[in-house]
Amino acid sequence: MNQFQYVRPAEVPAAAKAFTKGPNTHFLAGGTNLIDLMKMGVVVPERLVDINHLPLKKIEKTPGGISIGALATNTEVSIHPLIKESFPLLSLAINAGASPQLRNMATVGGNLMQRTRCPYFFDTTMPCNKRVPGSGCGALEGINRMHAIFGASDKCIAVNPSDMNVALTALDATVHVTGLKGKRAIKFADFHRLPGEHPELDNTLQKGELITSVDIPVSPYNKNVHYLKVRDRTSYAFALVSAGVALNIENNTIQGARLAMGGVAHKPWRLTETEAFLKGKPVSLDVFKQASQIAMQGARAYEYNKFKLKLAPNTILQALTTAAGLKA
């Protein structure tokens, strides 16, 4: 571990300003990801801006929905009555992640920003384009069992590891940020990016921009929901594949559907075409089977993750049937 400066501003503008001072500055929230990366030598900051004293913890109703402060912990969000009532999918997704101890520390902003768990990214003796651009991708011809089946590039096949993000993309959230150039709002689907030629960039946040809140608009997707995470152990393991499903069902007809997958792409993978297919269809196993196949369009596997080509549609199918209350 190297030596670094540590500052702890109390106001948002001061936090943004602190960022401009050092060349290699990082915000520190719950620290559950950043501190690990520092210990491994993956991130070597010269300056840490501890944002834990910023007033960004509120979870509150807004005219159009709910606003979640960037520093609300994962636990606070998942047990909040407003969230459980209006966005149960988010609660389920958060609770499927990490462990209670981690969720107590982890923040919404930090979860959004967490880095991939690709083992080659974590080990500084190995090549990784995301860690050191141009050094090569260790996973491409390595042990890529946990890696992407959608939207990867030959530069990087890593996945976004978050469970929370799967729900947030399905729920059409908006990320609010503040930077030196002022505030802006980013649609959730545009927040994370695909690796393309620049896997070192996980998202579209500009240097020094601070996430202040995540807003979710009201929607009818609060009844028939399910978050299904398939993993190597029952708790405290990242997803092999996960599926977040929310259906708006009336009279046995799907009025609208929201679907996203985790553990399959560099970003939380929203399934808009599958959603369009489901709209107006009756609730039936057959329809769900077709939907789960549509969801797989464009999938491509690597040496060790071929099982995902089968596990992913199975997981969607199971999540849909559970959300709809159908017996498989």
Next chain:
Amino acid sequence: MKKETIGDSLRRVDGRLKVTGGAKYSGEYEVPGLTYGVLVPATITSGTVTAIDSKAALRAPGVLAVITPFNAIKVPGYQPEAPTRIKGLKLFNDTQVYFNGQPIALVVADTFERATHAAGLVKATYQSQPHETNFHKNIEKGVSPQNNKDYVRGDVNAYKNAPVKIEQEYMLPSEMHNPMELHVTTAFWTGDDKVTLYTKSQGVISSQRAVANAFQLDAKNVQINSRFVGGAFGSSLRTWPHEIAAIQAAKMVKRPVKLTLTREQMFTLVGYRPLTIQKIGLGATADGKLVGISHESHSQTAAYEEFTERSVNVSRFLYDIPNVNTLYKVVPLNVGVPAPMRGPGEATGSFALESALDELSYAVNMDPIELRLKNYAETDLEKNLPWSSKYLKECYQKGAERIGWSNRAAKPGTNRDGEWLVGYGIGCGAFGAYRSRALAKIKLMPDGSVNIKSATSDIGPGTATSMVLIAADILNIPAKRITFELGDSSFPVAPTQGGSATISSVGSAVHDACIALKQKLNALAGKVEDSNDDIDYAKVLSQNNLPFLEITQESNPNEEAKKYSMYSFSAHFAQVYVHPLTGAVKIKKVVAVVDAGKIVNHKTASSQMIGGTVGGIGMAMTEEAVFDDRFGRYINGNFADYHVPVNADIPQLEAIFIDRPDPIINPIGTKGIGEISLIGVAPAIANAIYNATGKRVRELPITPDKLI
């Protein structure tokens, strides 16, 4: 006053200390002038270190030394002329690198953080050589280990010619030793030729010998303390090179050195259950009588040291099979050396044998328990000796009852509960019941309290508790008047805690010491020696003007035992639910039934069974060290990615003991359960999963991708 007897459930005598933080582990001793050592691992997999640049590290604050192959003082026991040469890796003795992660330098500083920081500043230059780490590619290079004798009984080809034949290959990945407590050694020299260690050890006497050999010291000048051990499972059976390095460093900096491994280093430096591929050929008649078996095993070992275990032996004696052949080879690779891991090779072997037997049961359309009964071994055909005791049939019966075996569907994939497929499985095992020489010193104090000392260890089973219970029973006094001390090499000699033999060996010494004390007291009280009348111990002392009474008793295996084959036996039963779409497995229940002779303390014995079963669930379902051969490194050397089972993976577990004394092994009739608790768990689960799904998984762990 209530007096406890063997067979009771005594609470852990050190339980309170452990849960209140009062138990002091080896990493918690504050020695004046303590310094901290941090190892620098090699980042190549094979080759030599050509230079080490320590300048930046030495300039860093608080750093006292950077010890490398280029400046280390010689460890006398490492030198070719040493009378008793140390086996295995010799750290800093030469520049050879045998595996990735091998320590190439040791930084010593005044704080752990400063040592860690400086370790990152050490720059090594290497001359790399091509490395061989791929087991599958190198399996042909397997060698028959020294002292290994492959085994043949009857006709080697018998199984091939049998009416029903199973020929399959089973794979077990490397499973890493990861006890909760990290490995730690605090070493300090108390004179030119005198050294003291607080170290994590399963055997303080064997540690004493190893250190004495390494530094060519008189054993009595080496003091080893290991009072509390936070789990070891076989990873502390030997004295590791980094422990020797800590002693070496203490000599060089002339101050005490504490060296704690990091979690990541636990994946390379303290051994593991080696990757093993086993081929089983099993032949039977159409009605399920076994005709012959062939069991071949290839295991990974280190290029610099041969590690062997008994993965094939179980096939020679567990069932009544006239024709048997076993073959065992090890494949040397550029990896760290393996070590025994709870249930060691026996657990590995039982996964293959018990899976194959399950496959056969379906092939001959026979209930797996029936099949086992049909081939029940009434004597040990390998040693050609009668069993000292064997109640495996009773294990089958009790376990079948408790798991609800009658609900098992004979046809796989046909038993459903809602969306879930339900299955039942059985897996059996055996582990040698051993006993070796042990000593105990018993001291009766004027207040009637008793203290017993023996240089044994407690890596978790609750050794002191069982010993207190034995003493309470024989001396006929309350347990709370008795204390038992261990983990100190100055105490009377006892064997290393391993191979499930502590209760048998040290328990016998305690038993014999108590009898000796009682006889002495009876004599002093003017009674016949073996009188069982209550006597007031304190009174006898005062009447005879004795300040205390102390006896050191040696206890040895009996001659009679040579005429018998002695084993503990187990039958594990599992009930599982499998989701056909996602491959998710819920283990609903595991019942572990054990014939381990007389159970001394039910409470700690049950805990031990539960712990072993959890280890078996890890082996079956989650644990796998994943290696990238291109780099020669593990890619999951941390607790986020290397999956030990968590509470949510563990169902209701039940431990059942047959609890009938073995008439031969020792005066108490107890056989030991540490290993047997894990042996057979993995095949029970794999077999249950087959019963549920019709999918036979022959490569552990059974992750969801293998079931969809």
